[in-house]
Every structure is written in structure tokens, then in C-alpha cells.
Amino acid sequence: MSLSLPVVALAALVLVSGALATWSEIKERRRVHLVTKPLATALIIAVAALAPVPVPPVYKTLVLAGLCFSLLGDVALMFDDKWFTAGLVAFLAAQCLYILAFRPRPGHPPGLSTLLPYILFGLLMFFLLAPKLGPMKVPVFVYIAAITTMAGFAAARYVDIGGTKTLLAFAGGVLFLISDSVLAYDRFAKKVPLARLFVLGTYFPAQLLIALSV
16 A cells, blocks of 8 residues: 555645644644644545545545534534534444444454343443433434444454454544544543543544545
8 A cells, every 4th residue: 555645645634733733632722623633634534535546436425425514513512511412423424334334244244252242331331321322312322322333343343354454443433433432432431541641642543544544
């Protein structure tokens, strides 16, 4: 796998913007955060957009659409709590698009041994969060099911096909799952030390790896 110079430059800018977004979130520099967080995701979209059209071409389309919904989710989550549900819906749409991108090839169903760790992790997360969810119980359950399916399909795709790009998607899926798990646990269950660092410090690399998998 070789990357063009523009893609390498954009990826470097993603890391810089992501680092600034993480720093500004921790230090509560709101104006910096309002610029750098969506900027990082927009640059990630550009990374995927510049990638050669893969086989099948629909993979790139689905990943780009997922990244665009992620950008909407990023913007929603930067504002008041009343926008949390809108952000959750946007990221749910992104996960569904990633699921379609990573879905198993016809005749190659994912092995239970690959999916089982993700299923168990999702059930554990819901068990830990459920007592504090209240009316958010069903939406959060649906989102957990979606993100664990996404990550599990990315892992199964790597096991099935192999290669660098499927490995990048696999790693991106794992980091995305970690990011959202820390976010949910910190929000609904118990405050996590350095939660903002863990959430954004895994989120931007996750999305960048998925973009590079195109």
C-alpha cells in the first residue's frame, strides 16, 4: 500500500488538528475546539475522497457517507446536551454505513469466534450503562448493537480478505469502539479520569484509519 503525497500531507494535518481539538477540549478552549474538531473530521473526509476508487467502488461511497454523518455528529455534540440525541442519530447513521461497507462477502459469513468478543463486549457495556440510562436505554442499546456490529464486521473482513487496507479498517473499528465506550461510560455510568483525552485521542485515529482503508 502506497500513499500519495497529498494524502500523507492531509493525514499529518488530521493529526495536528485532532491533537489541537483534544487539547482544546481538555483545556476548555471552546473557540479553538469549535474550529479544530470539525476541521479534523473534514480533513479525514478529504483523505478518503482522494483515495483511488476501490473494488467494489461502493466501498468508498459508503465510507465517505459515514464520515459525512460523523461530521454532523461531531458538530451536534459540541453544543448543549439537547443536541446529544441528534449527535447519537448522526453517528448511528455513520455506523450503519460502515456496517454496509464492511459487510461480509456473499458466501463468506463471519466466524463466530471473530464476532463473539464484540458481542460479549457490547452486552457488558449495556449491562454497565443500563441502570443510569433512563429513557435513553433503547437508543443506547441500538447504538451499542450498531457499533459492535461495525467493529466485528471490520475484524471479520480482515480475517476473510487480509491485506493492509482491511487491517486499517479493523484497527479503526477497534479504536472507534474504545472511544465511544469511554464516552458512554463517562457520561452515563461513572466519571473516567482523562476521559476527554481517551475519547478524542482514539476517535480521530479511528476515523483516519477507516478513511485510509479506502
